[in-house]
Amino acid sequence: MKMKKTAWIIAAAISLAGCKKYLAEEPNKQVSIKTVSQLEALVDNATQFANETNQTAVYSTDDYEISRELYRLNPGAFYFNGLQYYINSVEGVASLASDDLWNGEYKKIFTANLVLDNIDKVTGDDATRARVKADAYFIRAMAYWVLANHYCAPYSEANLQSPGLPLKKTIEYTESLKRATLKETYDFIWGDITEAEKVAYDDVDPRRAWRVSKKAIAAFKSRYFLFIGDYAKTVEQANVALQSSTAQLVDFKTIKPGISRNYSNPAATLKYSELFTWTALNYLYWKEMYYCRYTYNKSWYVPSTALINSYDTANDLRYKLLYIPNGGREFSIVTPATTRYTFFNTGYYIPAGFTRAEVLLNKAEALARQGNSSDALAAVNLLRASRMSTYVPLTASGKEDAIKQVLAERRRELPFAMRWYDIRRFSVNDYTGDEIKVVREFYNMTATGIDVNTPQTYILDAKRMVVPINTVEINSSNGQILQNPY
Template identity: 40%
Template sequence: MKSTHQLYLTIILLMATTLLASCEKFLNERPSKGTSVLIQNASDLNALLENYNSFSQENNNITIHGTDDNGFSVALYNARPTTFTIPQIEFTLWDKTDLANRDVSDFSGTNFWTSEYNKVFNANLVLLHVDKVTGTAEEKANLKADAHLIRAYSYWQLATAYCLPYTEANKNEPGLPIKTTPDYEVPARSSLAETYQLIEADLAEALKITVPLVQNGKARPWRANTAAANAFAARYYLNRNDYSKALTYANASLSLYSTLINYNTEMSFGTASTVSIDPGTANARTVTLTFPYMHDREASFDPTDAFAWKELLYYRLIHNTTQWYIPSQSLLSLYDQNNDLRYKYHYTQGFSYRRGMTSPSVDYPGYVFFADTKILEGPTVAEMVLTKAECQARIGDFSGAMTTVNLLYSKRTVTGTAPLAAASQDQAINVILQERRREMPFAQRWADIRRFNTNNYANDDVPVITKTFYPYTPSAVQSTQPTQQYTLPANSRRFASPLPQTDINNSAGAIKQNTY
């Protein structure tokens, strides 16, 4: 945007977004709707960042479908082929060529690449104008820190999806087109090293924020805050395999806010639903599907429950348009299904019926959090506990690491369940990584596999992910042909997803596609 006129028109459009009435108890002040206001003071820029709908959703399909947490299978496909789309299958099997040409990274609407760059644009808008408006020095400083956190977070998400993992060998590989101003010029891709340098610089600025998570007795996780900035720093440095820094920032975040939810006393089922299966047969019956209480407003998603989730530090949700987080058998096998309350509340048995597999019936679970489509991605207290425990174990304090991880495990399992135990550093790391996978399925697994395969510790490597499926074309699955194996080996160039071809075409050659 190159004029004040364009600036305030952008703000007007964003302010006109209808915010859900059920969230009013969480918002002390709201931008007015549909009012033309010249941007003159810090509160006007604050209104832009207050619109959480512009920043919260992540249509990150490689994270949803591309790991060994995803249980898509030939058997499920055969049960009801129309449940699954070709793009979903392509993400599952790490197809690159057709996904780029399709340019439908979220199966409908704006792709992940574009949506994250929209967030970068808004952050850049604030950074460009914050020194030109009236307001206190503290207000301006916190707006800057907020915008830097948004930009760092989005560039990190983009790099994790579209670039190779950072290593010394990869640092000169293609990174991202770096945008630090809100204009429409399209820069070439920077190097991976330059991309990470910007993320770290933004992160350093974000850490200057002085706004606490809890204000006037209410948490405001949709905005940057001290606990969130430190939590993202912990996540970033964990993924850089810098365990000392990650531990420092995890401890800093936990020192600011450390509330954990006890699933024994604070978790419950919400409204159940019923489904009729196998009609007209001897097995015809009605089954009841159970969901955690946060799922009750699923039909018309209401972020109130996400804001009220006491562990949430920064409001970011993965959005899955296929409406089914399909857990793999390897993921399900990690749970103590009698005592782990996450298995009880977050895995809806018979979820496959909800996706149309009713006649003949096929019974398969689904992972559920806030809705069929939405799960946590933003940093949480639980993630910080796991980060602290992992870092303690990796730097040699495996006894302390087990004490830390059991702070979380005791809140997630039936009272009296034996704590997690380990007799060595290697055992402790393995136990903690299993707990990490149980606590954050789908959301962090893609990034975790990337870092496991590029650190100097062989025991956590994921040498290859293997899927079995039919051959397919861009338009059809060839289900009459024999199945074949699809693999994603460690350090494959397919750990960088293809950039949307439309954006490459629109760049007039400035942006280059990934090579495979």
């Protein structure tokens, strides 16, 4: 993951630009790029491309819940900006000082464009050049996919002409920031996936899981096709990805206990798994990954009652290892006792990239929606065998029950990181049995504060399933970027 000196200077210039009005920022053209190894060092900056600060994924779904009592007694335990996402405020989110997800993904896009602009001009061997080029296309495709699934309407035939994204294809600051259509955005993503597929590497490199491979692309395609409703191709690509000999399920029975934390007044002992202490030096090499991506939360994950109740708490090792009863003590919460969801690195990072578990679930869901209940449950049960202390396979009485079982398992396996994406696509597909209603029983909240004497109910509506674009970005574009209609 180390970068040579010149590449480090390039990365620093990009980082500084990302702190400003990013899309309109003129690139630093004084940095000299001469060799393919310098560009390779850029795409090997794993933590930049793997990390994703995504407050929508954390706060905006029914996986997250702050009861009125919890907030009233412990207001200092919650991040005010995050609460704007919690109530799914349009004005509150748009008017924040910045948007880490938007800025972070466009920074990745800028880096990818920088690589692509220089890759055929620098010296170096052709094999390295081809691989770095494929990485850049994949980085850009992934970043645009994430952005499209937040700031644009969910993919459907009816939404194809709705506003898409500003498609930055070069490093030129004069390039238009006008939003393409949703169809044009998805066509562009697909074009980048197709270019990335020229990579010579078939399987995931266990030493560099942040680099593209054909199996990683197949995993991406299984997600892509699931989200546009092409279930036959979802299964086809999942089967390709599942041929990987590198990305494999981790048997949760092999995960070791971690170091306990003790508290006094009143006394409490919180037990964590070893994953809680894993830093990037560990979690970038998580065995299940086809391609590294991790959602980062500045605060903490507070699981909803409904999410917790979805587990077999006696046998499900995901619950036993990742959910910390009374975990609110880490944030000085005594009353009410509050569970905390954790994964890697002090509990702040959770997997959001393509994993073997997700690919199995993509396949299972597509099969279930096609009416193939037995094969759908077989795929899910492969996953469950690695997650349960006492393995009990799921069964289904028919198509609708199979869909229900698969989606429940998907929620248990991929909380927070994938729930927002799923809520959006469920709202526009042709099956009404999976739609999710997100209701918040909270307090009246304005840009200046929260009135705990005025309870208020907030309901996520179809329009707010599209995240508002930050006002700073809109203003800095000189009118080119238009806000989503609300």
